[in-house]
Structures are given as structure tokens and as C-alpha cells.
Amino acid sequence: MCRRLLKTQPENVHLHWPSDTHEFQAETQKLLDIVARSLYSEKEVFIRELISNSSDALEKLRYLQMTANDITDAQTPLEIHIAVDDSKKTFTIQDTGIGMSKEEMIENLGTIARSGSKAFLDKVKDANLSDVNSNIIGQFGVGFYSSFMVSEKVDVYSQSYKPGSPAFKWSSDCHGSYEIAEAEGVQRGTKIVLHLKGDCYDFAKEEVLKEVVKKYSNFVGVPIYLNGKRANIVQALWLMEPKEITSDMHEEFYRYIGNVYDKPRYHFHYKTDAPLNIRALFYVPEYKPTMFDMSRETDVSVTLYSRKVMIMAKANTVLPKWLRFVKGVVDSEDIPLNLSRELLQDSALIRKLRQVLTNRMLKFFTEQAKKDKDRYMDFYHDYGLFFREGIVTTPEQEVREDISKLLRFESSKCAPGEMIGLEEYASRMKAGKRNIFYLSAPSRELAESSPYFEAMKKRDEEVLFLYEAYDELVLMNLGQFDKKFLKSIENEIVDDKEDTDTVDEKDEDSLRQDEAKTLMEWMRGVLGNQVSNIKITKRLVSHPCIITVAEMGSARHFLRTTLADKSQEERFRLLQPTLEINPSHPLIKRLSSLQQSDAALAKLVTEQLYDNAMINAGLVDDPRSMVGRINELLEKALEKH
Numbered sequence: 001m002c003r004r005l006l007k008t009q010p011e012n013v014h015l016h017w018p019s020d021t022h023e024f025q026a027e028t029q030k031l032l033d034i035v036a037r038s039l040y041s042e043k044e045v046f047i048r049e050l051i052s053n054s055s056d057a058l059e060k061l062r063y064l065q066m067t068a069n070d071i072t073d074a075q076t077p078l079e080i081h082i083a084v085d086d087s088k089k090t091f092t093i094q095d096t097g098i099g100m101s102k103e104e105m106i107e108n109l110g111t112i113a114r115s116g117s118k119a120f121l122d123k124v125k126d127a128n129l130s131d132v133n134s135n136i137i138g139q140f141g142v143g144f145y146s147s148f149m150v151s152e153k154v155d156v157y158s159q160s161y162k163p164g165s166p167a168f169k170w171s172s173d174c175h176g177s178y179e180i181a182e183a184e185g186v187q188r189g190t191k192i193v194l195h196l197k198g199d200c201y202d203f204a205k206e207e208v209l210k211e212v213v214k215k216y217s218n219f220v221g222v223p224i225y226l227n228g229k230r231a232n233i234v235q236a237l238w239l240m241e242p243k244e245i246t247s248d249m250h251e252e253f254y255r256y257i258g259n260v261y262d263k264p265r266y267h268f269h270y271k272t273d274a275p276l277n278i279r280a281l282f283y284v285p286e287y288k289p290t291m292f293d294m295s296r297e298t299d300v301s302v303t304l305y306s307r308k309v310m311i312m313a314k315a316n317t318v319l320p321k322w323l324r325f326v327k328g329v330v331d332s333e334d335i336p337l338n339l340s341r342e343l344l345q346d347s348a349l350i351r352k353l354r355q356v357l358t359n360r361m362l363k364f365f366t367e368q369a370k371k372d373k374d375r376y377m378d379f380y381h382d383y384g385l386f387f388r389e390g391i392v393t394t395p396e397q398e399v400r401e402d403i404s405k406l407l408r409f410e411s412s413k414c415a416p417g418e419m420i421g422l423e424e425y426a427s428r429m430k431a432g433k434r435n436i437f438y439l440s441a442p443s444r445e446l447a448e449s450s451p452y453f454e455a456m457k458k459r460d461e462e463v464l465f466l467y468e469a470y471d472e473l474v475l476m477n478l479g480q481f482d483k484k485f486l487k488s489i490e491n492e493i494v495d496d497k498e499d500t501d502t503v504d505e506k507d508e509d510s511l512r513q514d515e516a517k518t519l520m521e522w523m524r525g526v527l528g529n530q531v532s533n534i535k536i537t538k539r540l541v542s543h544p545c546i547i548t549v550a551e552m553g554s555a556r557h558f559l560r561t562t563l564a565d566k567s568q569e570e571r572f573r574l575l576q577p578t579l580e581i582n583p584s585h586p587l588i589k590r591l592s593s594l595q596q597s598d599a600a601l602a603k604l605v606t607e608q609l610y611d612n613a614m615i616n617a618g619l620v621d622d623p624r625s626m627v628g629r630i631n632e633l634l635e636k637a638l639e640k641h
Helices: 002-008 026-039 045-067 102-109 116-127 130-135 143-149 198-204 206-217 247-258 347-371 373-393 397-404 422-428 444-448 451-457 469-478 489-495 513-530 552-560 568-575 586-597 599-616 623-639
Strands: 014-023 080-085 090-095 151-159 167-172 177-184 189-196 224-226 264-272 278-285 301-306 309-312 327-331 409-411 435-440 463-466 484-488 533-536 545-548 578-581
Touching: 045 080, 045 090, 045 143, 045 189, 045 206, 045 309, 080 198, 080 206, 090 198, 102 151, 102 167, 102 177, 143 151, 143 189, 189 198, 198 206, 206 224, 206 309, 247 264, 247 278, 247 301, 247 327, 264 347, 264 373, 278 347, 347 373, 347 397, 373 397, 373 469, 397 469, 422 435, 435 451, 435 469, 435 489, 444 463, 451 489, 451 545, 451 599, 463 469, 469 484, 469 552, 484 489, 489 545, 489 552, 513 533, 513 568, 513 578, 513 586, 513 599, 545 599, 552 568, 586 599, 599 623
Parallel strands: 080 224, 301 327, 435 463, 435 484, 533 578
Antiparallel strands: 014 177, 080 090, 090 189, 151 167, 151 189, 167 177, 264 278, 278 327, 301 309, 409 463, 545 578
């Protein structure tokens, strides 16, 4: 019956003339001009506004049906019908809702910002009906006037739900006045006919309207028909109970909102009423992110809704940038909107929303890591880089530490391939220990053979192995975890005060103190300003020497960036490396003898030992510079045979 009514109205409507003519108030006329010309950034939002108003009218009637029996055409289904006529250049929207009397037309259509919806809410606020509040969309009373952006004339036909109420037609061309006349042949509810302007004729095309309805109002809780065909068919899963949603429903919804074809590997359904009213449904894609996905310019895939009406398609402030791989929807009726519903009035509330959602997402990922370790590790290998970015870009230390709980590394106390988190490391620390140690190296083999790791073995300390260069920067940036300090073992060696600059006189395999002193003085002459100091170390066993630099990780990063275009001499001056030698190592002992018998060969060996130590420290960006020296050493070695 309703679809037939769209075709017969307004042709069968009869008006009782003369009509009443009313002038818009001066301030109302000014506001009307602003609404029609400046308020909305996109003209298509008038469709969203009119659908929202119709939805409100239906929700009001739904409430009244529970409390009153005297309702006109009580059996008429609650629906919204949209009809477009490309030949007549008209757009028509009709609802079977509460309708309006003449007085209500004057109040609601003749006065801007007189929100009928808000007045209705105030009236029933003591009725303890949460459904009413959650389903009333309009709160500002200006949405109807968005019609004048696209229309040269607007006609409104309405009949109140009250039995015996006469129907009326409201009409205006937005030029300072409107007319109201009693009419016949109007059914319960409200029907709005827009006579479109010349530059807005596209809104009389069905294919255009179909896309706009899908974009803004696909999840409105009442049926919407476009030229007789159902237009909103996707359920708002985020408002359903989680146990009612099947995996197939999640998959279909994820593909719809994400415009993708894979499956979600995780879904997170979240509902809360405090500190904000939030209904959210998030998905993590199954596919491995590309370099474009990891780019900070990648579009956000979270859509913001208010009572199932789309407010912002790409809500890039709802989640932090580092969570941009998450796809989903957020619906909150607590967020105040500006008059256009496109920009948020109170950024403090959005910050609060972001804080709540970020904390819950972190808790969700932490729970998944404990629930299924293998599945989480697959996810972490694909998406862990986003967590590292979050630590570097988040200013709040508490949040940074929560993110860091999701990081995973290999450990010197675990089997190769097994990865642990910072929490597990901290749980194994002995009482009184304050440092969580780590070592940056390209692989486990190189980490375990590193002279720096060798120096820590005697202390039986657990060391995390960091195989990616950015992992070291992340932990340096994090600084602390659970009131414990994150410390590179390379820096620990520099800070270790137990190692004295003297030889062990009890070690028969070691150089004597005077021999070591003579050798170090000679080596200083060979290396010149490449080192700031040369000293003896007792930490090494299988390595002849080691380079120490204050804040080694920072030095490596500094070398790759700030010092990349500097001369070799400038690099050494800024790095100020110290060369520590092992007086018990065969190479060092042989060098002590060689510097007296063959100074030229000893010089080559010293330079090569120094470069080898710099490579172990990760401070050589191009080892090809030493190829010539290595060849010369090989020639001299072969001369002996």
C-alpha cells in the first residue's frame, strides 16, 4: 500500500484554499541561507538528513504504539520510501511515521534549530525506554533545511497519527516565506517532494540515489525502499549480540565494510556504556600487509556512525595511526556533532573515545597472544611493525609499555626460533636486578658469536636478540618497561666499572703489563684519530679486541643518517670509539712480537683488527674499503710459504 501511495501522492491531494502564508523570521531567514549555501560541504548529505528525520518519525510512532491505541492506520508498516523521477526532476521521500499537525509544521519546519526529535526525547526521558534514545537520530533540527541546497521548491505533505486529524501541505521556495494549506488524500506520516535545481538533477537518477543511500544509511533500522526496491539490506552487526553472529556473517560484513575479498583473521566486538556509549566491531585482515599498507599515508578503514547513520567514512581520529591496519565501524550516540554531522564538536570526547578503543584493542591483542600463541605469532610476523611504530609515535609512556607487551624476540635462554615477550623476560629476572638486556645483530648465529655477548656470558644474564635494526631504535625509544631499564649489552660494557685497565699477572698466556703498554702505544700511533683510546679488557675470551662507544645503538643510527655524508675523519671524531684488546688472545700476543720484527705487516694486521672490531660493532657501512688491505695481507702470508 505504501509503495502505491508514493505514486498517487501528491496527484490525488486536494487543497482547501486559501492557504495561510507565513514569513520566516529575520534571523531564521539568515540561518536558512547559511544552511542552504554554506553549512554542508557535500550536497548529497541532504539525503542522509531526510532519511534520518524519517527514521526518527518512525521511532516516535513505534514508541507511541506501545503506549496508545488510538493511532491512525495502525496496521500500516513502518517504512521509508524514496522515489525519483528523472523526467520531472523530482526527489520524493515518504515515511509512515508520526506525522505533523499544522502547529507542528509551523514549529518544526518554520523555525530552524527547533528540533522536534530533541523535544520528543525531553518528553519521554523519564519513561525508562533506552530504545527510544538509541534510535532517535536527529538532535539539531536543521537537517530538513539541507533540502534547499538542491531544490528550487520544497513541498511537505503530512498527517498526524492522531485519529481525525486533518492533513496539511507545507510549501516554500526558500525566498522568505512558506505556505500552509489543509489537504485531503494524504496518508499518515510525512512526504517531502523536492523540485530539484538545474545543477542538482543527478539526484533524480536512481543509480545515483542507490549509491548515496548505501553510503550513508545502509544500516538504518527501518526498511528503506528506492523506487519500490529494498535499498538497505545489510545488518548492523555491531549492535547485535556477539553470540548471534556467525563466522559467515562476520566474513560477509568484513568484506562489505572493507571492500576486500579475503577473510578476517581476528574480529573484536566491543560494547560499553561507560565512560562513553560505544558499539564497535573491528577486523584484522588475513592478508599480509604490503609496503603501501605500512605507509603512514594509507587511508584509515574505520567508519564512524551515530545511531546507525554514517557520519564519517574515514574516521582517522578514532584510532591512532599505528592501528590503521584495523578495519571496522564505531557507533557512539554520545559524540556531539556539529550542524552538518560531518565534523565533531568536541575533540576532547574524540580523544577519550580513541583512548578507550586503543586500550581495549591492546587488551584484545594481549588476550589473543595468550589464547593461541602460534596464531598470534603468525599475526605478529605480518603486523608487528605497526606495534613498533606505535611505541615510537605514542607520547604516553604507559600506553607505550602496553604496546611493548605485544613485541616478541628470541632470547639467549630459549631455543632458536622460540620468541618471548618483555613480560616473560621480566618474570624470570632475579630479585634486585634492574636491567633488561638486548643485543642487535642480523642473526642468532652472529649474536651468539658476538664479542659483546661473549662479554656477558660470564654474568649468566639473559639477552634478547634483535634481528631488525628498527627493533633497537624501538627499545631505545621505549627506555623502560615495568620500572626496569632496557639496556644494550654494548652500553653495559662501557658502563661496567669492574673491568680494570691492567693485565692479569696470574694468566701465563697473557702479555705482561709492560708489553701490553708498549703495544697499545704503538697501536695508537698506527690508528691515530680513528680511536679516542686503546685499553685492556678481561671480558673477552675468543675475540682479540672489541670496539666500545657510548650509546652504541644511537651511534649506529647517527652513522646511517646524520653522518652518512660526512668524511671518515669527521665520523671518528664524533663517534670517539675506544678499542679494547684482549692481552691473552694469540693474535694480540703475535702482534706484540710482530710490531718489532715486521712493522709493515704489523701495521696491516692492526688496521684489519680495528676494522673487524668496527664491523662487529655495526659501525662500518661499506666493508669494501678493506678489500685492498686483505689482499695485501694474503700476499704477505703466502710469501712465507
